[in-house]
Amino acid sequence: MVGTRQLNVSAGDETPCTEDQFLGSALKITQPKDGFRAGSDAVLLGAAVDAKAGETLLDVGAGVGTAGLCALHRIPDCQLWGIELQPELAALARLNAEKNGFAEQTSIIEADIGMRASFAGEVGPKKKPFLEAGFDHVFTNPPFYGKGRARVAKSDIKTLAHIEGSVALPEWLLFCVARAKSKGTVTVIHRADRLGDILAVLQKGCGRLKVIPLWPAQDQSAKRVIVQGIKGDKGPLELTRGLVLHEKDGRPTAVANTIAREGAALKSVM
Template identity: 25%
Template sequence: MNDNLIFPHERVDDLQLQGLKLIQNPSGFCFGVDAVLLADYASKTIKKNVHVLDLCTGSGIIPILLSAKTQAEKIIGVEIQKTVAQMASRSVKLNGLENKISIYCDDLKNAAEHFGRSSFQYITCNPPYKKLGSGILNQADETTIARHEILCSLDDIIRVSSIILKPLGKLCLIHRPDRLVDIITAMKHYGIEPKRLRFVHPYPYKTASMILIEGTRQGKPQLFLDPPLYIYEKPGIYSQEIHAIYGREELQL
């Protein structure tokens, strides 16, 4: 391991997937199960040799997971926070993935200008979930930026995606169920047809806490509802599908 890539306040997590590792800052925003679920859901329809863009890439967890789960030719992550983007770049270098993954520090609203129109076959995004309300927030805080729509909105993400996706290219998001109407409305408005939808439940007897949705630019209207995904079978026992997604028998989230 190259210790020069890891700062004293950081830790290195073993992703338990093809020897991949991720640098994280424990005092900042660390990835959760939502990033793992998004990478797995997207990997089902990412074709060989395509170019993938991950918006709001954060630590770079989704590009790094997709590098192992797909045969994409190139994966690019865009992150607006400089220190977070630099950390993601160091994780890419730590894994020797510089030829496959690139991290850019930029506002995603500049993506069309930076990459050009119709330049990607697939876009993923694990966006800030919370609308910006009237509460007092530290708008410079890394965790606050990751959780709230301070620097970008859901509309920004879908609008920009509609510009830089190739025709029939796909956008895949994970979000909260209470934003589903907003997501579908924005997708339809910007010419992205919702095609796959999956509800994620903490338990079989609980209401959904997350949704996975994939839309196709200029796609034909037809939405397929995938079977629900349950995180736990019962308290303390993860579902078999979660074990399979993480790729190991014993699992600690």
């Protein structure tokens, strides 16, 4: 994220928003001033999507669309679908796709992944019913905290984005695996202390799993991990060397800066 300016734009009629610049000002993202706010996790998730031109992408829990739009900025001619539960965030995701020039490539679905009926009438690639379609790449930044594991925020938007609701992490990830086509990728960014839970689910449907630690600084333990697997593959798990995000003085490392400001793919800098 580069900069922020106040806007006279609202998510619905009551939520004030700001416009934030990502990828060296290449993307301008409108998001709520308070509550849920996309940042470096969304950029890193978008950078981890290992897609080719013309492939289909699905962002589960899309928020205001930041991760998917970061991926579209880097990879030409892809089609992006996003699923978002909260109407305010879904509306902002559509707005962000439009003002960044990706409206024709983007479909934002307002639905609850725990309720199949909420996808009635929605379509995916090749105009198939959404829950019967397969995507080349599925990626997600699930709520980070289980029920009772974090304080409820003043903002309902932030609470729903950060604390698991009716869909716990295992069910969330199973939904993601189910949406990927055979040999498609599933990519997750989450807290490092949930790695065991993530692997327990993804290993059931994916192989050739890569675990990418994200260290805040060289002398600190990883706080985040990216896990990526290939649906239906039988290859072994790989623990990669990971990514250090900040120097000792707090400045972004050169590698992190290349992702955050230039929109580089994660695999190109590792």
